[in-house]
Amino acid sequence: MLKVLFLCTENACRSQMAEGLVNHDLAGQVKAFSAGIRPSKVNPRAIQVMGELGIDISQHRSKSVDDLAGEQFDLVITVCDQAQEQCPLFPGETEVMHVGFPDPAKAAGTEAEILTIFRWVRNGLREQLGHLLRQKLRERGEKN
Numbered sequence: 001m002l003k004v005l006f007l008c009t010e011n012a013c014r015s016q017m018a019e020g021l022v023n024h025d026l027a028g029q030v031k032a033f034s035a036g037i038r039p040s041k042v043n044p045r046a047i048q049v050m051g052e053l054g055i056d057i058s059q060h061r062s063k064s065v066d067d068l069a070g071e072q073f074d075l076v077i078t079v080c081d082q083a084q085e086q087c088p089l090f091p092g093e094t095e096v097m098h099v100g101f102p103d104p105a106k107a108a109g110t111e112a113e114i115l116t117i118f119r120w121v122r123n124g125l126r127e128q129l130g131h132l133l134r135q136k137l138r139e140r141g142e143k144n
Contacts, residue, residue, distance in 0.1 A: 001029060001030065001031055002029065002030045002031070002136060003030075003033075003071075003072070003073050003074050004032050004074065004133065005034070005035060006018040006019055006022075006034040006035075006077050007035055007036070007065060007076060007077070007078045007079070008034075008079045008080040008082075009082045009103075010036045010037075010038060010040040010105075011034055011035050011039045011040070012039075012042055012043045012105060013045075013103065013105050014079040014101050014103065014104070014121060015035065015036065016034055016043070016046050016057055016060050016062075017046050017050055017057070017122050018034060018077070019032045020050050020055045020056075020057040021129065021130075022129060022130075024053075025130055026134075026137075030133055033071065034063070035063045035065040035067060036064060036065065037064075039062035039063055040062050041061075042061065043104075045105075045115060045118045046104075046118065046122075048118075049115065049118045049122050053122075073094050074093075075094070075095050075096075076094055076095070076097075077096075077099050077129070078096070078097075078098045078099075079125070080101065081098075081100055099128055099129065099132065101121050101124060101125060102117075102121065104120075
């Protein structure tokens, strides 16, 4: 099983959605975790748009990358530019890569417009990360 950490600044939106999507879509093949450089709290809009897909992240909590210090990961994916710049070093054979997305929490406009941005980021995460992780599984010779 591929063990992946999604890392962003606050562990509030992008990394939380990525964790939920991957654990749902690739259950049994990939185990996803998420953390932040400066954790805050899970964004309610992220919870809402994930719920629209039947994926419940309402019990997730924002975690610091330090909370996962003892964990070994096959792959660490930064999903925001700031986390990429401040990404800590990971021991051993851990591959670190960047798949950046804009922060939907910074979106402005009406509630409907903001939720549209959250959905756009969610859908982009699902598509890009799903493709990437399925490719990683093929490279490892694991069934997907």
